[in-house]
Amino acid sequence: MVTPLPGAVGVSGLDVYDWPTADGVCGGSPHVHLTCAECYVVVAGVGRVQTLTPRGFAETPLRAGTVAWFTPGTIHRLVNDNGLRIVVVMQNSGLPEAGDAVFTFPPDTLADPSAYADAAAADDEQAALRRRDRAIEGFLELRGQIDHGNSAALSEFYQAAVRLKRGSFADWERRWRAGALAAAHATGEHLASLGAGDLTHLAEADIHVLAPPTAQRLGMCGRLDVYDASAGMSPHD
Secondary structure, eight states: OOOOSGGGOEEEEEEEOOOBOTTSOBBOOOEEOSSOOEEEEEEEEEEEEEEEETTEEEEEEEETTOEEEEOTTOEEEEEEEEEEEEEEEESGGGGGGTTOOEEOOOHHHHTOHHHHHHHHOOSSHHHHHHHHHHHHHHHHHHHHHHHTTOTHHHHHHHHHHHHHHGGGHHHHHHHHIIIIIHHHHHHHHHHHHHHTTOOGGGGGOOOOBOOOOSOEEEOSSEEEEEOOGGGOBOTTO
16 A cells, blocks of 8 residues: 655645636636645746735745745635746645635625535536636635725635535544544654664655656646545555
8 A cells, every 4th residue: 555645745736727817817716725734836937826814915926946835714816927837735635625625706605505516616627717717706806805904804704614614624634634643643653663772664665656647637726737646656566
């Protein structure tokens, strides 16, 4: 059985959408993660990440070599100025791409789980484009409220997001316990073993390789190369 990536993190490649948006830039769907941090390692191109937090709106330039990360609750929107390509590193075995995300749809959509599910679906490029535009509509509305001093607007969005995802929390906890928490416990056991002079785990040393993805899927911010840790191979396979 192949071990998870170090620290039970997830990784994916991302070609940020170059589709024009209503406010004149190109990019992906604004969204938030409720429990996971996410890191961008920019490998090519230039762009920006726009964020909304309790401190207001911010825009961070991105270019090859930039490493930027944000914590749970940071609403983020990727802008592709020219060929933006990113490696995304995610907490909890890739949970940000596997459920821990809420799009910034307008309040009426966020308040209706059925309408939200319909708007969030993206089976083809046109559906992904509609989803992106709907999320930008809500993002720009929310940004306008925050810019005009409505400090309650962000809290109301968070509350709506939590209501939408409440039924998933138990599954997220199981993923965390089996991934990040188990990896931390394993490190503690290794440290204790080394302290006792027990080198047994070093005899299990090996290398694992994830094959390059053969296809992309339509992600929240762009076309995703999704790596499957369960399909990793060691030299002995």
